[in-house]
Amino acid sequence: MIPGAILMVVFLIVFNGVVIKTGNVGLMVNHYSGQIDPHIRSAGYNRVSLLTGQEMIEIPTYQRMYTMVRDTGEGSVNGDDSVPVNTLSANTLNVDVSVAYHIESDDPAKVVDLYRKYRNQFSGDDFHAFENSTLRPVFQQAVVDAFGRDNTSHLMSGAGKLAAASYAKDELNQRFNPDGIVIDDVAIRTIYPDDATATSLRTRLQAQQNLRLAKLNQQLATVINQTAVLKAQGDSTATRIRAASLTARLVRFRHVKDITIVGVPQGAMISVPPSDAISTTP
Numbered sequence: 001m002i003p004g005a006i007l008m009v010v011f012l013i014v015f016n017g018v019v020i021k022t023g024n025v026g027l028m029v030n031h032y033s034g035q036i037d038p039h040i041r042s043a044g045y046n047r048v049s050l051l052t053g054q055e056m057i058e059i060p061t062y063q064r065m066y067t068m069v070r071d072t073g074e075g076s077v078n079g080d081d082s083v084p085v086n087t088l089s090a091n092t093l094n095v096d097v098s099v100a101y102h103i104e105s106d107d108p109a110k111v112v113d114l115y116r117k118y119r120n121q122f123s124g125d126d127f128h129a130f131e132n133s134t135l136r137p138v139f140q141q142a143v144v145d146a147f148g149r150d151n152t153s154h155l156m157s158g159a160g161k162l163a164a165a166s167y168a169k170d171e172l173n174q175r176f177n178p179d180g181i182v183i184d185d186v187a188i189r190t191i192y193p194d195d196a197t198a199t200s201l202r203t204r205l206q207a208q209q210n211l212r213l214a215k216l217n218q219q220l221a222t223v224i225n226q227t228a229v230l231k232a233q234g235d236s237t238a239t240r241i242r243a244a245s246l247t248a249r250l251v252r253f254r255h256v257k258d259i260t261i262v263g264v265p266q267g268a269m270i271s272v273p274p275s276d277a278i279s280t281t282p
Helices: 002-014 108-117 128-147 158-179 195-244 248-253
Strands: 016-020 024-030 044-048 054-060 064-068 083-086 092-103 181-193
Touching: 016 024, 016 054, 024 108, 044 054, 054 108, 064 128, 083 128, 092 128, 092 158, 092 195, 108 158, 128 158, 128 181, 158 181
Parallel strands: none
Antiparallel strands: 016 044, 024 054, 064 092, 083 092, 092 181
């Protein structure tokens, strides 16, 4: 029994086991020789020989989200972690940003090269050192570059946010794709202008509203003038129509009402000079 127990203890010491979390892959690194096993370990239980200096380094290959926001309870770093930027309009803004990315695992050589390039930032299953030291500064710079090429008023719009996010995503993929890191999405979530910029934006917005109101008033005045012109034209047309409908006979008989009738005895004869007779011939 004793020899068997001793063998069991020796086996456990020499051949220890490590469980790689779901969504991660493992790299076997020998700290004595500095060699990296090119064979990638999958999630689950994997045997490790501690006495030979082996260590299993876990690298996540599932999609991760790195968030830099003003809200102290949400971001990847405590405190106000929003990204300060300057725009083409020389305004200062703070931006809440989230970057979604993943590490390719289809090509084991890229995973090995990634570790070899940044090996001092990897330790066991702790990936935060790599994110904070390598990814974070580049994420921030891409956002700064995206905002520095556009004016403030456009960036504050929905279209401006999408354009800035697309530019940052393209820049990040150019930077990290050779290392096997793929940027899936960049989201510009919220933009906070400083006091001077906020005042300037309010003034600009008020001026735009005043301009739109002036244009609407001008359009309304044009419509009113056109209505008056159409009414005048209608009245003139009605007058011409009435004038055209008056025949010579109608004009003569319209003046019959102006004739004064003088009373005469019944049966008396009235002689009217021919020149004063009213003609009824058309």
